[in-house]
Amino acid sequence: MSESELGFSSRAIHAGQEPDASTGAVVTPIYQTSTYKQDGIGGFRGGYEYSRSANPTRTALETGFAALEGGSRGFAFASGLAAQDTLLRAALAPGDHIVVPSDAYGGTYRLVNKVLTHWGVEHSIATIADLDSVRAAIRPTTKIIWVETPTNPLLGIADIEALAALAHEHDALLVVDNTFASPYLQQPLALGADVVTHSTTKYCGGHSDVVGGAVVVGRDITVPGFADLEERVAFHQNSMGAVAGPFDAWLVQRGLKTLAVRMEQHCTNAEVVADFLTGHRGVAQVLYPGLPEHPGHDVAARQMKRFGGMVSFRVAAGEDVAIKICAETQLFTLGESLGGVESLIEHPARMTHASVVGTELEVPGDLIRLSVGIEDVDDLVADLAQALDRLT
Template sequence: MSTEPTTGAHGTGHGFATRAIHAGQEPDPRTGAVNVPIFASSTFAQDGVGAMREGYEYARTGNPTRTALEECLAALEGGRFGRAFASGMAATDAALRSMLRPGDHLVIPDDAYGGTFRLIDKVFTQWGVTYTPVSVNDVDAVRAAIGPQTKVVWIETPTNPLLNIGDIAALAEITRETGTRLVVDNTFASPYLQQPLALGADVVLHSTTKYLGGHSDVVGGALVTDDEELDAGFAFLQNGAGAVPGPFDAYLTLRGAKTLAVRMEQHSTNAEAVVDLLTSHPGVSSVLYPGLPEHPGHEVAAGQMRRFGGMISVRLAGGREAALQLCNRTEIFTLAESLGGIESLIEHPGAMTHASTAGSALEVPEDLVRLSVGIETTADLVADLEQALS
């Protein structure tokens, strides 16, 4: 598997966990507060007309708590620029609007997150943007889908919900050759497990609601890049459209990011134990997890991820009814949308997070169940699924 970069953002040379706790988070110079304060102010005094203190004038444009979060997120992804948004979809919208114009084309996963698909299919197509769904694990298919009007190749890896794996380095080589931009939604992996910028991606996107926040108590999104021109476009829409996180949201996300490294280790450990159960259970027809040697993307994932994460999808031998019964029978796994929190969640994508893909090329199987494996006691999670499947 890939190892942690020896040099952090801005040449600090610090490891991931150190950056998570300290990047953008120096003790407050006035009070010595170790935690970044929540700057709950909508506006900032100026020392003269246009003479702003530290560049702050209005909280939509910039807020010190948000700045700390953005610096930390950039450091965790090994990037120069980070922008925080009010949700993952707000970040998605800003990225697409910044990089696309009417008549442009983009490539998306054929099992993309339902919210991403809905935004592109129902909103951006009205703007004259076209798209082609392809399998992210098929490099040749991605190359074939790129045409003269293609501006963006947008991938998830692992994908949501089928956990397919895209070879980021190989796809980055294609986008460089074709003059397109590669955007990687890194939400499922988190910056701890995967570093897309180091592999050649132009932009990394996160729903910080998920693993970065990690406690199911805040909604947010982020864009990270090394490209100053791209960042300028993101910053313009961040301010101009105004989908920014409030200071308390930024504080909660920053607090969650501090423990990302230790949480992702336990998520991965628990997921591996759950996979051991599921692969041997007669009620399960297939287990979708990149950590399995038989997974078609296993070798690529092993080369670009530190571990294989806490997300698992399964297909039930009894079809849709068995999938719904499993979702309703668990006691520790909570039936709920979202993912990446410390508590374990279970859901039926076809009826919940991916309902918007029904009837499209991205429709998910009805027998599919998605698990977000939390950090509870490992044996308890295994026992819960065992009783729910019995």
């Protein structure tokens, strides 16, 4: 069977992971080396000369990512922000403009607002679920429309297909941060997006033991001026050097092999948790795209396989009680990040999104974000119940 005929899990387990040529090992070796013996000057054995430029373990991961997202080429980085920074510098130049979501990861906005601004790149903020808002934010110099869907931390949903059409109408790229959904639940490139990014720290790694990032460039990009984007990203990856180390690449590759089964359980547990929170007297609002009353539910149902493992909710009693609830859970661990097998709870306004306080991206103080893990769901509900019942 050709790779394109294989199902998701088969590609996750096998793409880029042929048995080792010398030993037959079925798991990609960790090539923990900085340099390689050359067969004469300029004679790179297998194309490898120095591990910043290429490393076989990283190549295996990058090949797998391209296969899972349906792209032309994948690139692995030292973190999600390293991936985003490399892509943005490869695609943009001083004087260019980018549209960013009004609900986005605080680190992404900090990168755009505090780093790229000094490089001469301008940005506008738009409500990414509202096409008219995005359209109004576009300028003649707009080169990228940046999308998270679901968004972090308000779980908003963007219509990828519609935004791709809008971006291409204005000769701009559509870039989708697919971290919250993962390649298993959502395929942005198949919906018209041009580039996908990931923090592989999250669901792709899946075990809270690695930090990494990825970029996957789509096939046959038709946006004027970007036909060579794959080559530009490759050049910047090597020139800037924020690459995934071999052990980190190996850990993410291992995580991808079980992504499908883990995501199914994350989704199942999150649905139960969201239903519980919806009926609790101390909860003012539950933000989860799997709920029929969520404004993006229909779009999410159309473009996602399931609705993900992230749930946010607002506490009726306000910010002070929300903070106390975060400290009272026992199975939900108070911590940043997401997407691991263990459940996490956090207060975005004072943790992951503290950097956007005072900006248009500031999140409500009464908001709690849950990364619902794959523990027994009855235990997760009981843990939330005891904290909520005690404090609300």
